[in-house]
Amino acid sequence: MGQLAELISKYHVALAFWMTIKLTVFGGLGALIIGTLVAIFRVAPINVLRWIGTGYVNIIRNTPLTLIVFFFAFGVLNTLNISLADQQSPTSIADNNFRWGVVALSVYHASFVAEALRSGVNTVPQGQAEAARAIGLSFLPSLTQIILPQAFRGAIAPLGNTLVALTKNTTVVSTIGVAEISYQMKNMIEFSPQLLYAIFLLVAICFVVLTLPVGALFTYLSRRLAVQR
Amino acid sequence: MTAPTTVLFDAPGPKARVRHLIIGIVGLVVLLLILGLVIRGLANPRNNQLTAEKWSPFLQPSTWLDYLLPGLLSTLKAAGLAIVLSLVFGILLGIGRLSKIRVVSMVSGVFVEFFRSVPVLVMMLFAYYFALYVLHLASNQPFFGVVVGLVFYNSSVIAELIRSGVGSLPSGQREAGLAVGLTEGQAMWSILLPQAITAMLPSLISQLVVVLKDTALGYIIGYYDLVRGGQTFSTNFGNLIPTMLVMAAMFIVINYALTRIAQGVEHSLQRRGRAGGQPDESLPGELTQPPVVAQL
Amino acid sequence: MPNTKKFAALAAASLLTASLAACASDNGGGGGSSGDNDAVTIGIKFDQPGVGQQVGSDYKGFDVDVARYVVKELGYSKITFKEAPSAQRETLIQSGQVKMVVASYSITEERQQKVSFAGPYLVAGQDLLVRADDTSITGPDSLNGKKLCSVTGSTSAANVQEKFANKVQLQEYDTYSKCVDPIINGTLDAMTTDNTILAGYAAQPQYKGKLRLVGKPFSEENYGIGIKKGDTELCGKINDALDKMVSDGTWQKDLDANFGPANFKPDPAKNPPKHIPCS
Numbered sequence: 164m165g166q167l168a169e170l171i172s173k174y175h176v177a178l179a180f181w182m183t184i185k186l187t188v189f190g191g192l193g194a195l196i197i198g199t200l201v202a203i204f205r206v207a208p209i210n211v212l213r214w215i216g217t218g219y220v221n222i223i224r225n226t227p228l229t230l231i232v233f234f235f236a237f238g239v240l241n242t243l244n245i246s247l248a249d250q251q252s253p254t255s256i257a258d259n260n261f262r263w264g265v266v267a268l269s270v271y272h273a274s275f276v277a278e279a280l281r282s283g284v285n286t287v288p289q290g291q292a293e294a295a296r297a298i299g300l301s302f303l304p305s306l307t308q309i310i311l312p313q314a315f316r317g318a319i320a321p322l323g324n325t326l327v328a329l330t331k332n333t334t335v336v337s338t339i340g341v342a343e344i345s346y347q348m349k350n351m352i353e354f355s356p357q358l359l360y361a362i363f364l365l366v367a368i369c370f371v372v373l374t375l376p377v378g379a380l381f382t383y384l385s386r387r388l389a390v391q392r
Numbered sequence: 393m394t395a396p397t398t399v400l401f402d403a404p405g406p407k408a409r410v411r412h413l414i415i416g417i418v419g420l421v422v423l424l425l426i427l428g429l430v431i432r433g434l435a436n437p438r439n440n441q442l443t444a445e446k447w448s449p450f451l452q453p454s455t456w457l458d459y460l461l462p463g464l465l466s467t468l469k470a471a472g473l474a475i476v477l478s479l480v481f482g483i484l485l486g487i488g489r490l491s492k493i494r495v496v497s498m499v500s501g502v503f504v505e506f507f508r509s510v511p512v513l514v515m516m517l518f519a520y521y522f523a524l525y526v527l528h529l530a531s532n533q534p535f536f537g538v539v540v541g542l543v544f545y546n547s548s549v550i551a552e553l554i555r556s557g558v559g560s561l562p563s564g565q566r567e568a569g570l571a572v573g574l575t576e577g578q579a580m581w582s583i584l585l586p587q588a589i590t591a592m593l594p595s596l597i598s599q600l601v602v603v604l605k606d607t608a609l610g611y612i613i614g615y616y617d618l619v620r621g622g623q624t625f626s627t628n629f630g631n632l633i634p635t636m637l638v639m640a641a642m643f644i645v646i647n648y649a650l651t652r653i654a655q656g657v658e659h660s661l662q663r664r665g666r667a668g669g670q671p672d673e674s675l676p677g678e679l680t681q682p683p684v685v686a687q688l
Numbered sequence: 689m690p691n692t693k694k695f696a697a698l699a700a701a702s703l704l705t706a707s708l709a710a711c712a713s714d715n716g717g718g719g720g721s722s723g724d725n726d727a728v729t730i731g732i733k734f735d736q737p738g739v740g741q742q743v744g745s746d747y748k749g750f751d752v753d754v755a756r757y758v759v760k761e762l763g764y765s766k767i768t769f770k771e772a773p774s775a776q777r778e779t780l781i782q783s784g785q786v787k788m789v790v791a792s793y794s795i796t797e798e799r800q801q802k803v804s805f806a807g808p809y810l811v812a813g814q815d816l817l818v819r820a821d822d823t824s825i826t827g828p829d830s831l832n833g834k835k836l837c838s839v840t841g842s843t844s845a846a847n848v849q850e851k852f853a854n855k856v857q858l859q860e861y862d863t864y865s866k867c868v869d870p871i872i873n874g875t876l877d878a879m880t881t882d883n884t885i886l887a888g889y890a891a892q893p894q895y896k897g898k899l900r901l902v903g904k905p906f907s908e909e910n911y912g913i914g915i916k917k918g919d920t921e922l923c924g925k926i927n928d929a930l931d932k933m934v935s936d937g938t939w940q941k942d943l944d945a946n947f948g949p950a951n952f953k954p955d956p957a958k959n960p961p962k963h964i965p966c967s
Contacts, residue, residue: 208401208408211416215423225601225647227608229619230640238633241870242441243433256835256857284400292400302401310400331511338612340840340860345514349840352517353775356525363518367510374509438873445894454744524776530783533776612862614773624742627735627865630894 167361170354174347180369182343186265186333187373191326193269198276199311205281208302216277223274228335231271235263236339257342264336268329275325283318284310316388323381327374344369434633446631450638455625463621464642470535470610470617471603474542478603479596481543482550483589487580489555500551507548512606516541520613538610538617542603549602553595557588594658601647601654608643618642728764730755731772731780731789731914735863738888738946739792742771750884751911753942754809754933755790758913761929774842778802781914788926789914792882795964804919804967805912806926809939811958813905814844815883817890819871820900825878827904828852834877835859837867844880847907864889872898882909883952891950901952910961923966934960 171177204216223231239245240263247266248258287310295305315322337346348366352359404412434441449455488500507515520537523529529536561584569579589596611620618639626635732751733740740751747769759767772780772791780786781803792812795805818825825831831853838845840860849856859876861867867879868889879886883905890899913930915922933939939960947953 206400208404209412209416209419211419215419221648222644225605225644225651226640227605227619227643229608229611230636230643233636234640237636237866237869241875242439242633242873243430244438244873244875253833253855253857256859260859296402306400327509331509334511334513335609337513338862340858345511345517346840348514349517352521356521359518359521359525363514366514367506370511370514371506371509375505378509439869458742458744524779528779528783531785533779614776616771623863623865624735627737627741627863628743628892630865630868630892632866632869 166355167358167365170351170358170362171365174351174354175342176344176347176351176365179342179344179347182261182341183330183333183369184373186261186268186336186341186343187326187330189265190268190272190329190333193265194272194276194325194329197269197273199280201273201277202280202284202314203306203311205277206284206306220274220277223271224278226271228267228271228332229338232264232267232336232339235267235270236260239263256340260336260339260341264333264339264341267336268333271332272325272329275328276322279318279321279325280311280314282321283314283316286317287313319381319385319388323378323385326381327378330373330377331370441631441633446629446634449625449629449631450634459621459625460618460638460642463616463618466535466615466621467604467607467610467617470538470542470615471600471607474539474546474607475596475600475603477539477543478546478550478599481547483554483585485547485551486554486558487585489551490558490580492576504548504551507544508552510545512541512545513609513612515544516609516613519544534610534613534615537613538607538615541609542606545606546599546603549599550596553592553599554585554588557592558584560591561587590661593661594654597650597654597657601650604647604650605643726764727766727768728759728762728788729768729770729786730759731770731777731786731791733791734771735865736792736885736888737892738950739884740790741888748946749888750810750942750946751790751792753938753946754913754930755788757933757938757942758788758790758926758929761932762925777914781916784916787915787922791914792885792909793912793914794909795912799914800967802917803914804917804923805914805964806923806966807912807930807963808910808961809913809930809933809963810884810911810943810954811961812882812884812909812911812954814847814880814907814909815886815905816878816880816902817871817886818878818900818902819874820898822877822900825902827902828880828906831856831878835875837861837871837876837879838881839864839867842881844882844907848880852906868895868899878902884911884947884954887947887950887952891947891952896949901950905955908958910964912964918967920966927963927966930963 201216201219204212205220207213207216240247240259246255246259247262248255252258291309291313292305295309300309333343334345337343337349340346344366348362351362355362402408431442433439440446485500485504488496489504491497491500516537519540520533522540523533523536527536558580565583565587566579569583570576574582607615607617608619610617611623614620622635622639623632626632732747732749732755734742734747736749738749740749741747752769755769756767770780770786772786772789774791777789777791777793778799781789788806789803793799793805794812795808799805816825816828816831825834828848829852831848832855834853835857836845836848837859840862845858845860849858859867859870864879864881864885867876870876871879872895883901883903886901889895890901913926915926930939943954
């Protein structure tokens with residue numbers, strides 16, 4: 164036990180866990196925003212926007228997250244040289260990796276958010292849309308004020324799944340050197356292989372602690388908030 | 393695709409059509425502008441990513457025969473073995489969860505919930521080091537790590553699919569089985585399970601997309617998959633970005649094809665009247681996801 | 689959870705069988721422990737230009753040349769190369785999958801607990817690779833405020849941070865090749881590892897003239913040939929082969945062929961090295 168405690172402080176496990184939480188929260192917000200936009204594009208009355216939305220979902224959803232993280236790290240940051248941090252700051256590398264990691268997570272999971280919302284839109288009865296149009300609302304107001312709020316409620320279960328998946332997928336950004344928990348797991352095991360089981364359990368429990376309550380909350384919400392018909 | 397959404401807006405009149413055309417053109421221009429900026433950035437002399445010397449290697453057979461195709465083959469090999477094993481363990485776990493014996497259903501439940509919560513990468517790392525330090529495996533530790541990591545996660549997912557698939561069958565199926573003298577176990581294996589598996593076929597095929605994408609994590613533990621093969625190749629020509637684009641295209645084509653196959657199977661099942669994963673009308677508020685959406 | 693354990697054990701067992709079956713087809717039957725006396729399997733690096741690199745269906749680099757020479761001297765007629773990632777080198781040797789590992793493999797006390805070493809055949813040192821026109825970096829102590837690239841889990845970057853420049857920013861990637869482009873276009877400033885590997889990158893045609901090796905090695909890495917622990921007979925034979933390689937001029941010729949384009953010469957005071965006694 165003492166050895167494990169030593170490892171935990173040596174490899175800043177608490178800090179790494181905090182990093183995982185930050186990635187989840189910011190990535191989740193980003194995915195929700197981009198995903199909602201893409202969903203609107205996908206049901207818009209304009210062909211071009213629908214194509215863009217469909218293209219986005221088909222391309223992003225079928226690409227491994229690893230490659231998407233690489234694109235932002237090596238393509239956008241290192242090659243196009245678009246920095247999200249002050250290049251002169253003494254933490255510019257860590258900041259850039261974290262922020263581009265969040266962008267990559269947002270972009271990837273946005274495609275699942277968009278699909279969840281679109282399936283949510285499909286659960287909203289046609290009468291709702293017809294009623295909105297009957298009182299003179301045009302596409303955007305009827306979508307944002309009538310349909311989408313109900314679609315969100317209908318899409319709560321898949322949105323919850325997406326958030327749980329996002330939490331677990333934060334581990335992938337360790338490939339560009341973001342010091343989150345799986346990154347430290349690797350270092351810890353290589354430093355003390357004899358503690359393999361303890362280290363694995365520690366990391367696994369961190370994720371169970373994060374994902375089980377979220378999953379339970381969303382299941383509860385989907386029962387509570389689902390539109391009764 | 394327009395069919396379910398057309399109720400959202402009126403059939404456009406002449407004015408609206410003009411407006412839509414303008415918005416459409418603006419959208420297209422913005423998209424092309426972004427693409428143009430990216431291409432200009434890549435072509436910029438500081439980067440030189442679009443030069444012939446970085447792209448022409450893809451015309452040489454050696455690139456494909458020595459790096460990309462062997463890599464793709466390893467990716468497919470790991471993914472294929474993982475899905476088969478996941479199916480076996482997933483069915484066992486799913487039946488375990490439905491078992492009338494409480495210990496069995498509880499243990500299966502804990503197993504499923506636990507491994508659904510742990511990231512695949514964490515399990516791959518564990519399995520890899522387990523093979524290295526505990527089993528002292530003679531060879532292929534990365535392969536072991538990739539497959540075991542994938543199997544733990546995906547068998548939990550498949551167990552859940554089986555559980556919901558069996559759960560969605562009418563109770564008359566089981567009862568009819570019992571009435572003709574089958575035991576609970578026989579009814580499960582010969583009546584419920586085959587129907588559940590047929591119903592979840594589309595979800596299973598979509599799960600292959602997830603497995604294929606997750607296999608790409610294997611390069612982190614040194615598995616010579618497509619991503620790693622591509623990286624080794626790009627060391628020769630310094631063309632990491634072109635290589636990543638090519639690899640992404642390969643993944644997109646394969647996964648898109650799998651998704652379409654899943655959709656095709658789903659449609660044909662629906663025509664035969666035993667579609668899986670449809671929202672059950674009798675359970676208001678209980679929303680089952682359409683299977684193809686479930687890929688993460 | 690006895691059942692969970694059983695499941696896990698079952699999973700592990702069935703996978704073991706499956707992976708072993710798969711491995712048999714992987715190796716093409718050229719395993720180091722096979723009864724075939726003419727064939728031998730050697731572990732090398734696949735992604736280090738100049739040292740050990742897969743080029744199409746062929747392999748190039750100084751390590752590869754050394755391996756080929758030694759293997760020929762030992763009387764084998766057929767050689768199979770297998771990738772030996774850093775973390776797996778000891779396992780590859782211990783399990784008998786490869787007869788030898790020739791993969792920029794530094795002799796250290798820790799590793800000598802698990803494997804034996806013949807050689808060393810080359811003395812390298814940790815160094816820095818920077819942009820050709822960047823004169824501000826002259827050594828590890830001028831790295832403060834700079835951005836340094838290295839690979840995950842390697843000790844070389846931590847080494848720099850601890851001993852020379854604590855205000856250096858570290859970027860860690862999984863392979864060295866990812867460090868190179870950002871250095872050339874200025875996103876990062878330097879990368880660090882053994883000078884042999886750095887020289888290999890600097891000499892690649894597409895990077896020609898864009899990179900500069902600082903040339904002040906600040907550690908000593910004795911590259912040895914890793915073999916099964918306690919095999920003094922093989923060790924002695926390899927050392928004889930290495931001596932012959934130096935005396936007949938092949939060693940120098942191969943060194944020039946692989947590192948000449950980078951204008952790189954390993955420290956002449958230490959090279960070619962005298963081999964250590966076999967144990």
